[in-house]
Amino acid sequence: MESANQTGIPVFFLIGLIYVPELQPLFFNLFLSMYLITIIGNLLIILAVSKDSRLHTPMYFFLCNLSFTDICTSTTTVPKLLLNIQVHDQSITYIGCLSQVCFILTFCVLESCLLTVMAYDRYVAICQPLRYTIIMNPFLCICLVLLSLIISTINALLHTLLVLPLSFCTEQNVPNFFCELGQITKLSCSDTFINILFIYTATIIFSVIPLSGIIFSYIQIVSSILKIPSVGGRHKAFSTCGSHLSVVSLFYGTGLGVYMNASVSNSSISNVIASMMYSVVPQMLNPFIYSLRSREIKGSLRQLIIGIIYFP
Template sequence: MEPANQTDISEFFLMGLTYVPEQQPLFFNLFLSMYLITIIGNLLIILVVSKDSRLHTPMYFFLCNLSFTDICTSTTTVPKLLLNIQIHDQSITYIGCLSQVCFVLTFFVLESCLLTVMAYDRYVAICQPLRYTIIMNPFLCIFLVLLSLLMSTVNALLHTLLLLPLSFCMKQNIPNFFCELGQITKLSCSNTFINILFIYTATMVFSVIPLSGIIFSYIQIMSSILKIPSAGGRHKAFSTCGSHLSVVTLFYGTGLGVYMNASVSNSSISNVITSMMYSVLPQMLNPFIYSLRSKEIKGSLRKLIVGIICFL
């Protein structure tokens, strides 16, 4: 069978949820609920931080950027899924699929970079408290966010451009609910050695290296915390890191689960579950983690809700 050139490919089919057609309404309600919770929760975080001048600090500046990234990540994948379920059509255009690959990569790498930057912020706050305001100045904070965005965008564009020359076989079914880079690469009939090499290289650069930086930061943080003489002081210092550490564990823990699943399973249902675990669940839970563990966020959120109720 002759492979079809990429110019002949008009669409792919997202087959992740088609194995149980009678449960489509259940999946629609589930993903819609998770998406709405994600949007509302992260918007509340952004609104609370922007309204409360006490929260205008580097830590909460990075948190706002993380919340915005979580909104973008979910918006890249879930609305298309909901539309496909509603109209009973699993297709996605070739351009739409490549665009989805590009945006998914951009926001996932951006989240990884932001988590690393937030770990550095906590490191400076605890290990060098007297120099914190000098080191974490507004210029550096904005520069770190823009640098993270630039690296994630360039990485995503390079991956997407490497997909353009590929030819695809007649089978265009993607066993997932969104276009994922690795699965698109597997559908190609072309030589994908360069693509796979670049995938592994980018994974090393934007996953292993940031995680190593986070681990190193927390080793230094733990060392400094243990030197604090009072138990209350140690608890207060560690509480400032608890939310971030929980988010890091959730983000990289689900990512590790995806990697382990990909090495042992190729089933559609397994792909859907693991993809949901890293592309929907962390983005939904992050606002709850920060709001439940941060007294400042809880206090500001309470004031905001009371203000809205009094206004109404």
């Protein structure tokens, strides 16, 4: 194939899952199950919080937005994968590929921002409880979510716009099950110095800085909790942070795993596993983490499910 820019390339090929006819039903059922669990679990969280007036607090408002973000992240990648498996076609159009790049960047950065906002919410609740309702007022909560969305969208659009001028030669195979920015950049036969520089800069801004903010918040939180005289009070304070800490550990832990994998391996199977660990698995597990560790969520989910079964 002659060297051509993006307008001359109709498709990329997602070769992360090697086509083996005997394994296709297994892959399809695995990803379909994970996707359905993600959608149902996060929708139940959103419905439970919406229906229960006791959960109309900043913490659960941010949780609803996190659940919605998880649904969007999985929907960006998994349905296309399921379609490709079903029709035995690994292709994705150039526009479809860029769309995946843009949306996955938007929702992953949005999740990072929301986790940081949730850490700030816990910091205010525990370190400044008397001023909590004044500081975390509805206007501020909405502004924090909107600001997170605007920042993540601008970042994704800038990355996507930087891909547009790139030319692609003969290599069109993406060693993954969706179009990931770094792998698409590697396929280009153009000078990608600016793209790579921007990728590393954005990675520092939207991973290192938020994680540092979360760690700082929890240092302050732990310091305040240790000053609480009663054991029951300390346990209650720790329990309100346990779910968030678990989700943060899962999200950033899998992100670190992806970074380490990219540094040491070019295997398509390794790429698929690493990508699943940050774009599919956390989104599926987050509802379970919050529902199992939060008594309020468990109670609301129980009432919601009973209402759905007995009073449809």
